[in-house]
Amino acid sequence: MIPQHDLTGLILAGGQGRRMGGVDKGLVPFGERPLVAHVRERLAGRVAELLINANRSHAAYGEFAERIVEDAEGGYQGPLMGIYSGLLAAHTPWLLVVPCDTPALPQDLVARLGAGIGEADIAVAGDGQRLHPVVALIRTALAEDLGQALAAGERKIDRWYARHAWVRVDFAEGADAFANLNTQEERQRLEQALAQEPVKR
Template sequence: MTPNELTGLILAGGQGRRMGGVDKGLVAFHGRPLVAHVRERLAGRVAEVLINANRSQAEYAVLGDRVIEDAEGGFQGPLMGIYSGLRAAATPWLVVVPCDTPALPEELVARLVAGLGDADIAVACDGERLHPVVALTRTALADDLAAALAGGERKIDRWYARHAWRRVDFSDCPAAFANLNTEDEKQRLEASLVSPDP
């Protein structure tokens, strides 16, 4: 699978409630917006980087190739963001990542592709738990997801379970999937990623 067959999607469409309602993807982390760190894991590995955002579109526009809003309003959660990305992508495959995981592995895309096999969806697993918003998904599933959303489905893992999916083992780097929901979590991760003085 080549980069031309892949679109990247950064989910930044939430309300950031646990961080005081701020637009989480734009929160500074080591001096740059969180979403900029995440974008680096996708850039050069996919044909296009989409950012799913429901506010601050002008700020996000300089950080991605295209900004897309949820196909339906009302902050309906990450499954709606994934659907919006599947619909907007011009490639057969979509790599989904959240905006608040700045320590994602450098080889994330390659490992998801390698772990897909003949399945339609590959989901990252840190050895203990799945990370359903870190996944590779066939974009042809957009219509199926539209039907699931119309039926009231909002749980990502339940939708994945309707399809052929694979767990991709990232147990060698479990800390890479730390996501930042509070200011305290952000400060702890920032401190842990500071390089020691030479």
């Protein structure tokens, strides 16, 4: 188990939200609160510091994190750049990464990834069938290696993970717990599903 003081949380909110019409996805309402508020609940009080990787809407996101971290390089280069920026910004040995558009993440996400990391450098969440690579626990000492990979043109998260000792940590909650809401239709579907299953919320 990784102690709280060794762990920084990072919410990835640096994308362009193109499939949602260019909106800032983390601030899109889900239920009665922004998506990022639901995600923050899974990390708050379980990490030493909570960061949000954002390239716009800094004031709005500032209400949900101790620090806002922009991409180390501009041009909206994808989640791997956001992870790299978080690794550079963290003051702890570990960084727990989650996307801003996954409002149904397991409540014990932090504890279970920490328990499952073992001797590995990266723990990646799975739902029993597929991996969710943007939900991961990463050793911050890997920042330099990721910087080199990005400089060489790498933008695929799974290919970078494969360069290191990583483990899969499966969660029994199923795929909905890790659902990425890329469209308004997906948002409405998950809202309705969770409203009908309040116990899982």
